[in-house]
Amino acid sequence: MDLELAPEHSTFRAAVRELAQGVVRPLAVEVDRDHRFPQEAVRAAAESGLMGVLIPREYGGAGLDALAFAICIEELAQACASTAVIVDVHTSVGTEPILLFGDEEQKQRWLPRLASGELLGAFALTEPASGSDAAALKTTARRSGDGYVLNGTKTFITNVGHAGLYVVFARTGPDERAAGVTAFLVPAGSVGLRVGQVFDKMGLNGSPTGELVLEDVEVPAANRLGAEGKGFVVAMRALDSGRIGISGQGLGIAQAAVDEARALMRDRGHDQGDDFTLADMATRVESARLLAYHAAWLCSRGRPFARQASMAKLHCTDTAMQVTVDALQIAGEEGARAGSPFERHMRDAKALQIYEGSNQVQRIVIARELVNTG
Numbered sequence: 001m002d003l004e005l006a007p008e009h010s011t012f013r014a015a016v017r018e019l020a021q022g023v024v025r026p027l028a029v030e031v032d033r034d035h036r037f038p039q040e041a042v043r044a045a046a047e048s049g050l051m052g053v054l055i056p057r058e059y060g061g062a063g064l065d066a067l068a069f070a071i072c073i074e075e076l077a078q079a080c081a082s083t084a085v086i087v088d089v090h091t092s093v094g095t096e097p098i099l100l101f102g103d104e105e106q107k108q109r110w111l112p113r114l115a116s117g118e119l120l121g122a123f124a125l126t127e128p129a130s131g132s133d134a135a136a137l138k139t140t141a142r143r144s145g146d147g148y149v150l151n152g153t154k155t156f157i158t159n160v161g162h163a164g165l166y167v168v169f170a171r172t173g174p175d176e177r178a179a180g181v182t183a184f185l186v187p188a189g190s191v192g193l194r195v196g197q198v199f200d201k202m203g204l205n206g207s208p209t210g211e212l213v214l215e216d217v218e219v220p221a222a223n224r225l226g227a228e229g230k231g232f233v234v235a236m237r238a239l240d241s242g243r244i245g246i247s248g249q250g251l252g253i254a255q256a257a258v259d260e261a262r263a264l265m266r267d268r269g270h271d272q273g274d275d276f277t278l279a280d281m282a283t284r285v286e287s288a289r290l291l292a293y294h295a296a297w298l299c300s301r302g303r304p305f306a307r308q309a310s311m312a313k314l315h316c317t318d319t320a321m322q323v324t325v326d327a328l329q330i331a332g333e334e335g336a337r338a339g340s341p342f343e344r345h346m347r348d349a350k351a352l353q354i355y356e357g358s359n360q361v362q363r364i365v366i367a368r369e370l371v372n373t374g
Contacts, residue, residue, distance in 0.1 A: 003290070012068050016075040019048050025079035031206035032082065032344050037162055038206045041083040045076070046117025053091055055099060059111035065300035066241060070248040070292055077252025078259075081348035082206030084252060088245040089158040090114070093238040093356075094121025097167050097183065101226040101234050110165060110185065119164030123242075124154040124186075124212050125235050131156075132361050134169075135178040135232060139214065141170035147220040148172070150184065153196065154212040156355070161195040161208050164188050167238075168214070169231050178232035183225040192217040203347030239357060240306045241299055243313035246356045247292035250316030250349070254285045257320075257327035257345045264331055274330050281323045288312070288319040307369040314362040317352035324349045 055061025139152025173180035196211025335342030
């Protein structure tokens with residue numbers, strides 16, 4: 001692996017940074033304070049082609065790789081973590097399953113609209129009684145004529161209420177575990193599909209998260225994604241690469257905390273204790289970045305990357321949490337004041353240790369890979 005970014009990746013980073021710092025960052029305080037969907041930022045991301053980073057050019061996307069995706073989310077997260085998670089979920093688990101498992105008709109129908117930002121994507125796997133144990137989901141998909149009828153409730157769905165297309169997982173077979181799960185593409189306007197409760201959260205306040213309720217939602221067989229009973233494979237593969245995006249979020253939030261702490265120390269002066277803390281913060285972020293970029297590099301080359309993605313997600317998000325706490329400690333009372341960037345970064349960082357597979361789950365995945373592979 002060449003540790004020097006290729007020219008195309010460096011150029012891409014510069015372009016995303018200009019957008020993030022010029023358009024996204026000025027909205028971040030208001031978006032967080034008012035719990036407001038950052039429509040202007042998402043529109044700007046779409047106009048810049050960021051909603052189709054991973055989609056091939058033939059379907060209207062940018063045709064870039066997983067490393068470019070990680071860089072994109074990292075730069076957005078430095079500016080506004082809420083905007084970053086909206087774009088991340090849309091790009092990875094909201095869109096990539098179609099790219100990886102969809103037939104040509106599905107790709108032609110959906111990918112151009114997702115790439116342009118006309119549609120926002122979402123991923124509906126989690127349920128009230130099945131979080132980390134996703135194979136225990138209860139939503140059903142009953143065969144009816146040429147299609148299916150879906151019933152159930154999904155929860156903690158990112159982009160809920162704003163998404164135009166949901167990747168929904170439901171049980172089609174008698175098997176109560178993974179073998180009975182199938183994936184479906186469900187447009188937001190489907191009869192019987194509605195948004196339930198939208199949650200107030202401690203962080204990522206501009207990113208809508210809530211319930212998606214399906215009541216006799218009719219889905220044509222053409223909207224089934226992959227073979228019947230293979231939905232769990234779709235979900236797990238999507239989460240593997242999705243963790244690269246979450247790693248990018250962690251890096252962006254952590255880097256923002258380092259930058260804020262460094263600026264504060266320059267302005268007010270600093271003692272040796274703060275120097276040591278800042279040095280540790282920067283070292284943790286740099287080590288996390290190398291791990292995340294390695295996972296993205298492997299994914300981009302079609303090589304096995306599941307373990308590295310879990311390691312990156314674990315380390316980057318734990319790093320984000322530790323670094324934001326350290327930055328707030330350096331800032332002291334000023335950092336703890338509501339509305340300061342220090343307390344916002346810390347609140348935003350916590351969710352990263354929980355979603356897209358909690359960090360306890362990442363440890364299970366990593367250990368299983370280590371034990372079962374040579």
